[in-house]
Amino acid sequence: MTPEEFRAHGKQVVDWIADYLAGIEAHPVRSQSAPGDVRAALPAHPPERGEPFEAVLADLDRVVLPGITHWQHPSFFAYFPANASGPAILGDLLSSGLGVQGMVWATSPACTELETVVVDWLAELLGLPAHFTFAEGSAGGGVIQDSASSAALVALLAALDRAGGGVPAAAGLSGRHTVYVSSQTHSAVEKAARITGIGAENVRIVDVDPHTLAMLPADLDAKIAADIAAGATPVLVCATVGTTGTTAVDPVADIGAVCRDRGLWLHVDAAYAGVAAVCPEMRWINDGVAEFADSYATNPHKWLLTNFDCTVLWVADRAPMVDALSILPEFLRNTATESGEVIDYRDWQISLGRRFRALKLWSAIRWYGAEGLRAHIRSGIALAAGFAGHVRADERFLLHEPHPFGLVCFRPLWTGLDVDAENAATLAMLERLNDSGALYLSHTKVSGRVLLRLAVGVPTTRREHLDAAWDRIREEYEGPA
Amino acid sequence: MTPEEFRAHGKQVVDWIADYLAGIEAHPVRSQSAPGDVRAALPAHPPERGEPFEAVLADLDRVVLPGITHWQHPSFFAYFPANASGPAILGDLLSSGLGVQGMVWATSPACTELETVVVDWLAELLGLPAHFTFAEGSAGGGVIQDSASSAALVALLAALDRAGGGVPAAAGLSGRHTVYVSSQTHSAVEKAARITGIGAENVRIVDVDPHTLAMLPADLDAKIAADIAAGATPVLVCATVGTTGTTAVDPVADIGAVCRDRGLWLHVDAAYAGVAAVCPEMRWINDGVAEFADSYATNPHKWLLTNFDCTVLWVADRAPMVDALSILPEFLRNTATESGEVIDYRDWQISLGRRFRALKLWSAIRWYGAEGLRAHIRSGIALAAGFAGHVRADERFLLHEPHPFGLVCFRPLWTGLDVDAENAATLAMLERLNDSGALYLSHTKVSGRVLLRLAVGVPTTRREHLDAAWDRIREEYEGPA
The missing domain is CATH 1.20.1340.10 (dopa decarboxylase, N-terminal domain)
Structure with missing residues (x-):
């Protein structure tokens, strides 16, 4: 052509x-x-x-x-959105048009350096600490990954490297290593434990508060102590800011204190909710991050107007990550790499090759500006709060609270049914709603009960779409009842 | 916007x-x-x-x-090209425009099903066996990955699962596992060994033929036997069709016979050269694949007019891969998945999320047709052969042979220098050439000698670009001599 x-x-x-x-x-x-x-x-x-x-x-x-x-339909509420926007799509098109492969600095300096600038910009926008940026004197920095799954895997490899002094990557993993999550943590951490050879059975499920669903630091500490007593090597805790199920927020500072005492790596998975910190009033979600997090990931592709794939992973110290992932074959040797003056992002990720993803995030941030990004987050939170108001006002439904972001979880109350039959009725109602084509919801399970999940975030969603969704939900509830 | x-x-x-x-x-x-x-x-x-x-x-x-x-400059010869083309760029743009996320079938059936069709098409175009396709009765199938690194990692995880009956993913890796490569194998396999907890030290470097640089099956068998005798569990052999350094071709059939005898997984990394099999006269590169390969990867983004990222991985049996990688959290449960009638590609890759990459490969195959793809490969091979003719005819240069694909390796002969000084002179010449901006080459090392690598494949490269490159190389050689 x-x-x-x-x-x-x-x-x-x-x-x-x-x-x-x-x-x-x-x-x-x-x-x-x-x-x-x-x-x-x-x-x-x-x-x-x-x-x-x-x-x-x-x-x-x-x-x-x-x-x-x-996924861009204004009545798409099923998953955290794949948050495409015009400028991001065009940024990605520019990336395809340039067709560069940024595995090392030398294969296109702009691909690496624009990325270092844009992840620094995003750290500033979110109020993340300077040690996550490439500022003078920082040992850390950020990188764009394809997804929070890869970010969690990279963090776990860095944690293993730090815990084992580089031995796992060199001699192989030996002995039993343990990783700590809650029942609400994304399955990506278990997947990473399987991939790294730690094994799913060595992923400990720390108790959560039954109401907030936030991880309980005291139980975390007890589980770590028990594992140490049993001869295992605890490696990493994943704290989540905005869980997939219900957007619960783990107490990062308290978890971080346990991690510091026990010498574990703290990875903060803020895949969906982290970007909300562009708004000063949401900055509380960063509590404890500056003091305690070894790594932190959030996905502009979930809620910051950037099309999939775009996860930003920051680390406070890049040395163990690079130690775990770096191999320098002859064909990649080059003067710039050997000078030590440049970042070679191939050592910050699983694959060798990499696309010029920074262009889409750069393009989105410039088009919307900090102002526009804040307006987008605020709109999502306000629309979700409005929908939650409908649910709260209707005694035939139960609202799951709190709902600090764009996700609302709720369930219809059925009469005269046991829990299993209630769950089946809720899932059947969900299926009918989704089959209608008018909207798309998903579900989660909390304390054995199925909850419907309605996630707001598509940029074109307006109040009328949520009102229509609520009408449709009530009709479906009333119809077969 | x-x-x-x-x-x-x-x-x-x-x-x-x-x-x-x-x-x-x-x-x-x-x-x-x-x-x-x-x-x-x-x-x-x-x-x-x-x-x-x-x-x-x-x-x-x-x-x-x-x-x-x-990377799209017709005088870009440094790496295997990032093989962009107009229709592929536009296919990728369509993917961004649709903005779907194909983690499971239900989140966009077309994203999964078009991918199953396109990878089947590519298998047919390359003459790969039916058990790598989704044909009726096949236990295997293909999937698009971001890169051959990820493909190798997925293959290794599947191999570990098969060798350990699912134990590594569940209970964690225990005992020593070994992986077999040659000195010419891509570093991605060592990286995968580090990531999976096998460890770099358990990657055995099998001897190669000093002339062809192809892996020696007898040495492979001896190394496996020694590891078994030492109590290790041999897991996977990576045979390469078209190595990164010099496009050497490992004897897949003979290596496969060893794998079958010893019960190892055979992964064939044909990242660069595999797509050459679109031409019947290159079909010999598939020898042994149908009989012995458990998995096979090739990158349309390297030489088949599809922009990065697009690696196709095929497996003969998807069960161990899915067993290693599958986790089904509540929020992803859906009727289609539970019916068992659909492919959920999240279980075929490291990450959960995935882009609609099939569109770009589909678009490229349709625009060029099998005819056009063959013409592109033939042009690359012919241009490389023409350049090799220049090198062969000049007694001041040494041509590395054979060069069956689009890569030509060669070195200038320096007089009166020891090996280290020769290598330094060659690298200095390379640096001057690349600094000139007129062309871009890379290098590799064979038997301690630095070779220059000139890789043809950018669709707009014509004979005049190679003639100009040759003139420039001779001038640089003569200049400082």
Whole structure:
């Protein structure tokens, strides 16, 4: 494809996307596709001869769109949003157009240096400490990862390296190592424990407060002590700011004090909620981070107007991470690396290759400015609070509180049913709601009860969408009752 | 940003990229930027108020471009190319525009199902066996990963699971496990061994043939036997089709026979060269794969006109991989997953979240067709052969043979220097060449000697670029001599 063909087809694609975004409400939120529908509509064999680009666009409408669950639909409330925005999409397009691969500084200095600037900007916007930035004298810094899963894995590898003085990466893991989470921690930490050879069985589930669902530091300390007594090596605690289930906030400072006493790595997973700290009134979510966190991750792609994938991981000390992940094969040796003056981000992540992801975050921050980012977060919190008000006012529903961010959890109250039957009725109602195509919710389970999850955050969601959602939920509740 | 603003700015970006691609030869191939230049040219603080999109584009020209090493420049020969093409860039743009997150089938059926179709298409194009596809009765299948590093890590986790009956992921790794590579294997396998807790010291370096640099199966078998005798558990062998250093091809069939006898997992890393099998005359590179490979990875982003990131990993049996990587938290439970009728790709990769990468590969395959893909590979091989002819004909240079793909390795012959001084002279010459901005080469080391690496593959590279490169190399050789 020549540059001129690219120019022509590129404009067709831009128009297609603009039309898609403008007309997104005409689609059912969750795809109505059945397993195998999309596959069956596509040719079993690749084309022998090239096809015009229009054929791809036609199949996009005919085959792909019916199989799409519309994450940018204003009534998409199921998961923390994949928070796309125009400037971020265009930043990503610029990244694809430049086509650079930033595995080391030398393979495109701008890819690395713009990233160091943008993660510093974000640290400043969120009020994170200077030792997480590349400021003069800092031993830490930030990096863009594909997801909070990878960030947790990198943090765990750094923690293992620090605990074992580099031995795990070199000689292999030996002895039993333990990791501490709560029942509300994201499954990514267990997955990281499986991947690193620690094993799922060595992930300890620390008790939570039954109301707030926040991790209990005293139980954490007791579990660590028991593991030490049993001969294990405790390695890392993951504290969560804004859990996936209900956006519970673990007490980072108290957990951090335990970590410091016991010599464990504190990873703070603020994947969804961390970006809320752009607003001064939400800055409390950083309590304890500056004093105690060894690593901290948040996802602009969840709630900061940046399309997936964009997780920022900061570390207070990059040495153990680089020690765990660095290998320098001959073909990557270069003067800049050997000078020690540059960052080679390949040593900050699992893979060697890396895209120029900083462009999309840079583009989003510049287009919206700090002001615009704050307005987006505030809008999500206010809309969620408004919806929660509907739930609270209706005695047929139970609201889960607190709900400090954009997520509202609640459940319908059924009469005359035992817990299992209640859960089944709630899940059946959820299924009917999602099948309707009018909105898309998800669920979680707390103390054995299924709760519905309604997550606000798509930039185009307005009050009318939440009011319509509430109407639909009440209708579904009343309908089969 | 509204859809109409997106439409307007999107077209500006498309024009910017088209102009960039049309004028790319005006830039020095390797950035002339010094450490800190880009960072220093950017504001230390994020903007308080939003800025017009034109400001981003202006800074792209002013700040970013000087810090870019131009991977799409026709004289970029340093690394296996980041093989961008117009249709792939636009496929990626469509992915960003749709903004879906395909962690499970239900979060966008088309994201999963188009991927199953496209990886099947690619398997057919490359002549890979049916048990790597989703054909009826197959226990295997393919998945798009970000890079061959991740693919190797997933393969290793699956191998550990199979060797340990699921114990490593559950109870943690215990005992000593060993992995087998050659001195030419990509460092990603050692990195995977570090990450999984096997440890770098348990990666055995199998001897290679001193001329072809291909792994010696007899030495592999002897090393496995010695490890078993010493009480270790051998887990995986990585055979490479087209090594990074010199595109050596390991004897997959003979290595596979050893793996089968000894019960090891055979992972075939064909990251760069695997896609050459689109050409029937290159199909020999698949010898032994159908009979013996448990997993196979190749990167359309290296040489098949698809922009980074796009690695395809196929497995013959998906069960151990899914067993190693699957966790099902409550918020991801859904009817489709529980039906067992769908693929949930989150269990095929390290992270939970995933982009809709299939669109770019689909778009590239459809635009070029099998014919166009073959023409691209053949052009790369022919251009490399032509350049190798120049080297072979000049007695002042030594050509490394064979060079079956698009990479040519060679070295200048210096007179009156010992090996260290020769290497230093070659590296100094490389530095001067790259500093010139006229072309970009890299290097490797074979038997203690530095070789220059010239990798052909950028779609716009023509014979004149290689002739110019050869002229420049001879001038540099003659200049300081």
